[in-house]
Amino acid sequence: MTMLEALELVIDIPGRKGGSPLSLQIEPGQRWGVLGPNGAGKTTLLHTLAGLRTPRAGQVLLDGVPLSELRRRQVARQLAVVFQERQDSFPATVMESVLIGRHPFLSPWQRQSAGDLALAQAALASLSLTSLQDRLVNTLSGGERQRVSIATALCQQPAILLADEPTNHLDLHHQVLAMQLLQQQAESGAGVFMCLHDLNLAARWCDHILLMYPDGALCHGPVETMLVPEALERLYDQKLVVTEVNGRAFFIPQ
Amino acid sequence: MPDSSYRYVFSLSLLMVASLLALLLAVAVGSVPVSLAELWALFSGRGLPLHQELVFGLRAPRALAAFATGGLLSLAGALMQVLLRNPLADPYVLGISGGAAVGALLSMLLGLGTAMVSGSAFTGAFISTLLVFGLAQGQGSWTPTRLLLTGVVVAAGWGALITFMLTLGSAQQLPGMLYWLMGDLSYARSPWLAWLVLILALLLTLPLGRSLNVLARGPLQAAALGVAVKPLAWCVYGLASLLTAAAVTTAGSIGFVGLIVPHMLRLVLGNDQRMILPASVLAGGALLTVADTVARTIIAPQQLPVGVITALIGVPVFLFLLYRSR
Numbered sequence: 001m002t003m004l005e006a007l008e009l010v011i012d013i014p015g016r017k018g019g020s021p022l023s024l025q026i027e028p029g030q031r032w033g034v035l036g037p038n039g040a041g042k043t044t045l046l047h048t049l050a051g052l053r054t055p056r057a058g059q060v061l062l063d064g065v066p067l068s069e070l071r072r073r074q075v076a077r078q079l080a081v082v083f084q085e086r087q088d089s090f091p092a093t094v095m096e097s098v099l100i101g102r103h104p105f106l107s108p109w110q111r112q113s114a115g116d117l118a119l120a121q122a123a124l125a126s127l128s129l130t131s132l133q134d135r136l137v138n139t140l141s142g143g144e145r146q147r148v149s150i151a152t153a154l155c156q157q158p159a160i161l162l163a164d165e166p167t168n169h170l171d172l173h174h175q176v177l178a179m180q181l182l183q184q185q186a187e188s189g190a191g192v193f194m195c196l197h198d199l200n201l202a203a204r205w206c207d208h209i210l211l212m213y214p215d216g217a218l219c220h221g222p223v224e225t226m227l228v229p230e231a232l233e234r235l236y237d238q239k240l241v242v243t244e245v246n247g248r249a250f251f252i253p254q
Numbered sequence: 255m256p257d258s259s260y261r262y263v264f265s266l267s268l269l270m271v272a273s274l275l276a277l278l279l280a281v282a283v284g285s286v287p288v289s290l291a292e293l294w295a296l297f298s299g300r301g302l303p304l305h306q307e308l309v310f311g312l313r314a315p316r317a318l319a320a321f322a323t324g325g326l327l328s329l330a331g332a333l334m335q336v337l338l339r340n341p342l343a344d345p346y347v348l349g350i351s352g353g354a355a356v357g358a359l360l361s362m363l364l365g366l367g368t369a370m371v372s373g374s375a376f377t378g379a380f381i382s383t384l385l386v387f388g389l390a391q392g393q394g395s396w397t398p399t400r401l402l403l404t405g406v407v408v409a410a411g412w413g414a415l416i417t418f419m420l421t422l423g424s425a426q427q428l429p430g431m432l433y434w435l436m437g438d439l440s441y442a443r444s445p446w447l448a449w450l451v452l453i454l455a456l457l458l459t460l461p462l463g464r465s466l467n468v469l470a471r472g473p474l475q476a477a478a479l480g481v482a483v484k485p486l487a488w489c490v491y492g493l494a495s496l497l498t499a500a501a502v503t504t505a506g507s508i509g510f511v512g513l514i515v516p517h518m519l520r521l522v523l524g525n526d527q528r529m530i531l532p533a534s535v536l537a538g539g540a541l542l543t544v545a546d547t548v549a550r551t552i553i554a555p556q557q558l559p560v561g562v563i564t565a566l567i568g569v570p571v572f573l574f575l576l577y578r579s580r
Contacts, residue, residue, distance in 0.1 A: 052477050076480030087472035089339045090525040096467075103468050104480035108461030111259070156479075 001028040002063055002078050002159035004049060004191060009058035011044045019216035021058055026160060026191035031183065033202035033223075034195045036212030037236055042195040043084060045212070046164050049193065050081045062160075076104035080158035082149050084165055091138040097148050098123055101155030123151040126181055127174075142169035150178055154185070161185055163194040167201060179205040199251040203227050211235055227251075262529055269536035273321065276540040280317035280547045281309045285554060320439050320546040320560070321539035322448035323505045324515075328538025329455060330497035331512030332530055336466050337490045338398045344513035345498040348405030351507040352412025353382025354499060358506070359419045359431050368441055371434075372503045379499035382408060387491070396484070401491075436559035437508030439546050451500040455493055456535060462486070463528030470525070508561045511538050514568040521575045541567065 008021040022045075026032055034042050047053045049060055051067035060067045062078060080101070092100075101123070102116040112120075124130050127147040132140065137148055146169045153161060166182065167175040183205060186192045196202045202209060202223070209226035211219050213235060220226070229240050232251065239254035282288045288296075288305055295301040296309055330345035337343075345351065357378025361370045390396060390404040416435070423431050433440075459466075465486055468476045473483045501508070515538040516530060523529050545563040552558065 047474070050478060052474055071480075072477055072482050073480035076478060079478075081475075081478040083475060083478070085472075087339065087475070088470075089341065090336065090470045090520070092467065092470075092525050096524075096526065100464075100468055100471070100479060103464060106464065108464070 001189060002191070003027055004079070004160045004193075005061040005064075006049060007059050007061060009048065009060060010056040011041055011048050012053065012056040013041050013044055013216075016041075016216060019056070020218050022210075022218050022220075023058075024210065024220055026193050028159070028189045028191055029186050030191050030208055031186045031206045032191075032193040032208045032210060033206030034193070034210045034212060035197075035199065035202055035232075035235065037214055040212040040214050041216075042212055043164055046081070046162050046193070046195055050079060050162050051075055052081075073104050076156070078158060079160040079162065080153040080156040082153045082161075082163040082166055084168060086145060086149065088138050091136045093133065094124070094129055094135055094137060094140070094148055095120065095133040097137050098129075098151045098155050101152040104156065119157065120151075120155050123154040126154065127151045127177070143171060143174060146170055147174065147178070150181070154181065158185075158190060160191045161193070163192070165195050165197060167196070167198065175201065199227070199232065203249060203251070258526075265523055265529065266532060266536070269533055269540070273536050273540045273543075276543040276547075277317050277321060280320065280543050281313040283547055283551055284308070284313060315445055316439055316546070317543055319445035319448060319504055320543045322445050322452050323439070323501045323508065324511055324542025324545075325452050325535035325539035326448060326455075326497045326501040326504075327508060327512040327542070328515040328534035329452070329459070329531060330494045330501065331538075332516035332527075332534045333459070333466075333490050333494040333497075334512075335516060336470055336527060337487060337494065338402050339470060339472070340398065340402060341517065342513075343402070345494065345501070346409070346507060346509075346512070347402065348386050348495070349382050349409035349412055350379050350386075350495055350498045351502050352409045352416070353385075354379040354502040355435060355507060356412050356415050356419070357381075358434055358502075359416060359423075362427055362431055362434070363419055363423060365427075376499055376503045379495070379502060382412065383492075383495040383499070396487075433559050434506040437506040437561035437564075438557075438559050439505045440550070440557055445504070448500050448504045451496060452535065455497055456532065458493060459531050460528070462490070463526070463531055466490070466527040466531075467525075470527070505560070508542070508564060510561070510564045510568045511542055514572045515541060518572055518575055521579045 004026040006022050006024050008023055010019045010021050034045065036042050044053060048055050051060060062070060062075065067075060099112055099116065099120045102112055102119065106112065124133055127150060129147055129151060132144065137145055140148065150166060161182065163182065166178050170178055179201060182192050182194065207223055209220060209223050211226060211231065229242050233240050241252045241254050243250050243252065278293065282293060286308060288309060292301060292305055296305055327345050334343040334345060334347060335341060354375040357374035358371050361374040386405050386408050390401040420431060465481050468479050468481050469483065469486060477483050516534050519530055519533050519537055523533060542560065542564065545567055546560045549558040549560040549563045
């Protein structure tokens with residue numbers, strides 16, 4: 001079982017001095033949600049945890065080994081990232097895009113096997129993209145492209161899945177579908193870590209929460225202890241109304 | 255993938271046949287036409303001595319040089335476009351041909367021989383590559399935009415030097431200088447350097463195809479998928495520079511091939527670099543071979559610079575494909 005660990009980690013945000021160190025462990029089966037206002041450093045933290053940015057201090061360990069000592073290919077076999085931004089100046093088809101998730105597992109001369117193709121097809125089917133598989137990604141809608149990104153990460157079969165706002169651009173049905181898929185990943189042993197903007201999604205689908213304040217302060221813990229109205233109002237500088245539907249708390253901005 | 259493997263083999267076989275036909279055309283057509291039957295006789299060791307000299311002594315080396323140059327330029331263009339993630343990139347965009355041209359014109363001005371012209375063209379290309387490489391690194395981080403801007407500005411500097419040298423050239427030197435600048439294969443005596451570089455480069459780039467597909471998604475996504483982005487980018491940059499240097503040394507700076515051929519193939523074949531890179535070599539080679547055959551026969555005995563023909567063939571075909579594409 002693979003574990004990602006931040007050790008006294010201070011992320012590097014240009015123009016912000018200091019910042020409190022973060023130590024946490026993403027254990028197999030856990031679903032972490034990161035909440036914070038714009039510019040608090042959620043994306044920077046996610047990229048730093050993926051080893052794509054150098055931290056100001058501290059380190060990130062994958063199964064006890066610092067990411068900086070691992071080759072990118074070794075990291076990519078364990079850890080997948082769903083990015084918020086996408087580039088496609090030379091667009092591929094949906095199928096080709098998702099198949100690229102197998103890249104870390106193939107040697108340069110190898111072509112994708114039938115097994116890789118089956119994994120990609122399963123990932124496409126799980127995000128109801130099968131009928132779009134021959135379309136070029138630049139002809140898709142924003143939500144469809146977001147689903148392609150998630151499918152690519154699933155095709156990578158990661159032990160650690162880092163997702164930057166996985167529900168971005170998704171309609172209500174596909175938001176629930178995406179969160180269910182991430183939950184299934186966690187149930188089958190993956191550690192899931194996602195930046196979210198929707199408090200109610202975080203309350204429903206995450207079991208651990210990390211709050212990132214704009215001044216660099218951090219706190220984290222199990223979801224029951226973290227999602228208290230006072231802390232969240234301070235986090236977003238916004239008054240909230242809390243209601244209860246079917247026994248679950250819902251947060252609505254006042 | 256059985257379906258796409260079939261497409262891969264079919265497309266490349268088709269381009270291979272087209273390349274062979276282009277080469278056959280190039281050795282058959284000219285002031286003394288050689289028929290297919292006569293060519294067959296030549297290849298099986300019989301045939302007239304005149305034909306032997308014409309085909310093996312004159313036309314074949316030039317046709318092979320044209321093919322290799324076209325392949326080099328298209329491959330360099332395809333690599334540059336992926337590296338810079340910019341569809342307008344071509345082998346010359348980073349100022350490599352400008353450096354080569356300054357070297358070549360300088361040795362023409364000094365009245366040095368053909369071999370020196372080639373040598374100083376290669377040196378100029380090499381200096382330009384190092385200059386852009388060093389300056390683009392700068393104080394901060396390396397980005398495609400920064401590399402592109404550095405290259406474009408360095409190219410503009412070379413352009414000024416070229417104009418300056420053209421004003422210094424004597425009336426006897428000017429036609430040779432202009433032909434070099436427009437690309438000309440009539441001095442391409444030995445195609446072997448170009449072929450050597452082409453084959454080595456192809457063997458190096460074929461296993462990189464899938465990594466380049468990943469790199470086209472942007473550096474962050476590529477790194478997250480296990481690609482060592484910086485080493486790959488520098489390797490591609492170095493390779494594309496070497497390809498361009500070999501091409502301009504063989505035949506001067508021939509425009510349009512490196513820009514248009516990879517795009518034509520993308521419009522027809524899609525964006526898989528594993529397909530586009532070898533297909534670019536074949537299509538670029540075939541295009542330049544045909545263009546050179548036209549350039550030396552259309553107003554014979556006068557010869558046109560081949561760059562004129564590549565533009566005249568390439569531009570309408572490209573515009574048609576672009577207009578028809580989705």
